[in-house]
Amino acid sequence: MATLDLASIGLKVGFEIHQQLATKTKLFCECSCSETDKYGYAFTRKLRPTQSELGIYDPAAVFEFKKMRTTKYYSAPGSSCLVEADEEPPHEVSKEALESALVFSLALRSRIVDEVHVMRKIVIDGSNTSGFQRTMLVANGGFVEIADKQGIKRVGVQTICLEEDAAKLISDGETAREYGLDRLGVPLVEIALEPISGTPEEMVQVALTLGRLLRASKRVARGLGSIRQDVNVSIQNGPVVEIKGVQQLDQLAKVIEHEAKRQHGLIMIADRIKAAGVSLEQIGDRLEDITNVFSQSDSSMVKKILSDKGAIFKAIRIRGFAGIIGFEPYLGIRLGKELGELVRFYGLGGVFHSDELPGYGIDEKQVKDVRDRLQASSRDAFVIVGGRQEIVEYAIQAIIQRLKAAMAGVPAETRAATSDGRTVFSRPRPGAARMYPETDIPTIPVSESMLEPLYGLVPKSWEQEINLLAAKYGLNRKLAEQVFDSDYLALFEEICSSQKADSKIQPTFVASKLTEDIVSLRRQKLDVSSLTEDMIREIFERLARGVITKESVPLVFEKLMKKEVGSVNDAISALGISVLTDAELDKALDKVIRDNMPAIKQKGMGSIGMLMGRSMAALKGRADGNRVNAMLKEKLEKLLASS
Ligand SMILES: [Zn+2]
Numbered sequence: 262m263a264t265l266d267l268a269s270i271g272l273k274v275g276f277e278i279h280q281q282l283a284t285k286t287k288l289f290c291e292c293s294c295s296e297t298d299k300y301g302y303a304f305t306r307k308l309r310p311t312q313s314e315l316g317i318y319d320p321a322a323v324f325e326f327k328k329m330r331t332t333k334y335y336s337a338p339g340s341s342c343l344v345e346a347d348e349e350p351p352h353e354v355s356k357e358a359l360e361s362a363l364v365f366s367l368a369l370r371s372r373i374v375d376e377v378h379v380m381r382k383i384v385i386d387g388s389n390t391s392g393f394q395r396t397m398l399v400a401n402g403g404f405v406e407i408a409d410k411q412g413i414k415r416v417g418v419q420t421i422c423l424e425e426d427a428a429k430l431i432s433d434g435e436t437a438r439e440y441g442l443d444r445l446g447v448p449l450v451e452i453a454l455e456p457i458s459g460t461p462e463e464m465v466q467v468a469l470t471l472g473r474l475l476r477a478s479k480r481v482a483r484g485l486g487s488i489r490q491d492v493n494v495s496i497q498n499g500p501v502v503e504i505k506g507v508q509q510l511d512q513l514a515k516v517i518e519h520e521a522k523r524q525h526g527l528i529m530i531a532d533r534i535k536a537a538g539v540s541l542e543q544i545g546d547r548l549e550d551i552t553n554v555f556s557q558s559d560s561s562m563v564k565k566i567l568s569d570k571g572a573i574f575k576a577i578r579i580r581g582f583a584g585i586i587g588f589e590p591y592l593g594i595r596l597g598k599e600l601g602e603l604v605r606f607y608g609l610g611g612v613f614h615s616d617e618l619p620g621y622g623i624d625e626k627q628v629k630d631v632r633d634r635l636q637a638s639s640r641d642a643f644v645i646v647g648g649r650q651e652i653v654e655y656a657i658q659a660i661i662q663r664l665k666a667a668m669a670g671v672p673a674e675t676r677a678a679t680s681d682g683r684t685v686f687s688r689p690r691p692g693a694a695r696m697y698p699e700t701d702i703p704t705i706p707v708s709e710s711m712l713e714p715l716y717g718l719v720p721k722s723w724e725q726e727i728n729l730l731a732a733k734y735g736l737n738r739k740l741a742e743q744v745f746d747s748d749y750l751a752l753f754e755e756i757c758s759s760q761k762a763d764s765k766i767q768p769t770f771v772a773s774k775l776t777e778d779i780v781s782l783r784r785q786k787l788d789v790s791s792l793t794e795d796m797i798r799e800i801f802e803r804l805a806r807g808v809i810t811k812e813s814v815p816l817v818f819e820k821l822m823k824k825e826v827g828s829v830n831d832a833i834s835a836l837g838i839s840v841l842t843d844a845e846l847d848k849a850l851d852k853v854i855r856d857n858m859p860a861i862k863q864k865g866m867g868s869i870g871m872l873m874g875r876s877m878a879a880l881k882g883r884a885d886g887n888r889v890n891a892m893l894k895e896k897l898e899k900l901l902a903s904s
Pocket residue numbers: 287290291292340341342343344345
């Protein structure tokens with residue numbers, strides 16, 4: 262397998278950053294932006310946009326409508342109203358949100374438009390009750406300055422838009438999708454940057470710098486998912502692949518690298534197809550229903566599919582493709598895998614192909630029968646897909662299209678980032694979204710008098726913010742940077758300011774728990790979202806009351822992130838780490854002393870270091886070191902005085 266030299270493949274990356282704003286209200290109504298999972302009311306809708314609204318013919322979109330999925334929306338009082346339910350026209354654009362977008366435009370030296378027009382952009386997945394997302398262009402042009410080893414570099418800004426966030430996907434079942442309306446209508450600023458070339462690390466620096474600039478304004482929301490990056494990746498001037506949903510910066514470099522490798526692998530696969538002398542018409546030129554060949558199969562995968570009434574298996578002949586579908590130019594990059602991801606879009610589990618058969622319980626005889634049916638030679642490949650007939654027909658068309666596209670290398674499509682830094686197919690790339698003017702909201706002129714007071718709100722540099730934070734809380738520079746860049750700056754300040762004057766909980770301790778400890782747990786692939794801000798507050802409150810020790814804080818984090826327990830209290834009892842009472846500690850230390858009498862007799866007070874070590878090991882963090890030391894010293898003095 263090859264290794265990839267990233268510098269040699271003309272890697273280009275464009276960022277589109279979606280940043281939630283910390284406004285008091287949503288963009289088009291007076292509801293609060295805070296998220297909830299306690300919904301009080303639900304309603305269902307069926308969205309049936311017309312063909313003309315879909316614009317160009319898009320088989321994926323047609324398929325989604327064919328499924329006629331019902332969409333269920335959940336609402337909660339205070340976080341959604343009749344506007345989110347699309348029962349009432351949108352109210353005026355939030356002044357606070359528009360001001361934030363204008364402040365960022367000034368900070369990025371972007372050209373602000375004379376008039377802001379609210380537009381409707383069609384969305385077809387049910388993520389908006391109205392069937393479209395409202396968006397408005399606020400500025401274009403400008404640049405963000407990136408400091409790197411060579412000095413200051415400028416990355417151009419394409420556009421700055423203010424838009425409404427989509428509803429929150431709660432579940433995506435076969436027959437229904439469920440969304441929460443609490444996130445629908447939350448204001449987002451979308452900043453699209455010019456595509457740049459460079460190493461993945463340099464690109465991470467760009468995203469980091471822009472994120473820091475936004476945060477320095479103190480006008481943006483924090484927390485997981487409050488900043489989302491869409492990344493457009495291409496190599497060798499090829500088609501652009503859009504990757505959605507990168508939420509963590511430490512995931513970004515990996516995602517870019519994986520996608521560059523995937524695209525380069527696809528080009529190597531295309532070279533192989535060309536070398537095999539295959540023509541477009543030879544791909545999928547013969548289809549055969551092979552359900553009866555498979556009906557006697559011992560394969561558990563086949564049996565599972567056939568247990569669904571009306572399920573069929575069809576085989577597709579692909580002439581000249583022998584060895585190509587299973588060819589793996591880079592680890593994990595194969596056409597077979599691409600096909601598997603593709604059919605998952607249609608709700609199927611995967612495909613079988615000739616390069617991996619016999620296998621999966623499908624034997625040689627069945628493989629030969631399929632070949633005979635297809636009249637496939639040893640130079641030809643085949644792909645088998647099984648499921649309900651209607652879905653199989655869609656999937657076959659998609660597979661044939663995908664294999665034809667493989668001859669050209671990389672298809673333009675939309676992919677999703679995985680938490681471990683790969684990308685997976687999510688849908689074919691839609692054509693440019695159609696926009697229509699939003700007739701319910703009047704145009705907003707942007708006058709100089711409107712901008713005048715905003716110049717003073719342009720954020721200080723990130724450097725200045727870090728210095729202020731470090732000085733205020735007595736943090737070293739590294740810790741100040743980590744807290745500032747984390748999702749927990751507001752929580753950090755809140756916890757520190759809630760401490761009593763005599764508190765032993767220092768800001769440095771809080772900062773390192775909220776950054777280094779959480780980051781290291783996240784690197785162990787634990788789910789940071791199951792440790793909520795409320796839980797963190799509660800943990801520090803227990804610590805302040807002396808219920809747990811400092812040493813226990815990361816243990817409680819870990820227990821909660823592993824989802825082994827659902828509350829801080831349960832974590833503390835499951836871990837058995839509540840602080841010992843004086844009587845319990847007394848008893849535990851007496852035992853340590855009894856067990857070590859020979860050493861005490863020999864060394865006298867000199868044995869205290871050893872006793873301290875044994876005690877702390879036995880207590881497993883259930884008592885503070887100073888307390889143990891004091892009690893141990895007292896006991897030892899008494900013991901030695903009496904003997
Ligand atoms: Zn509302």
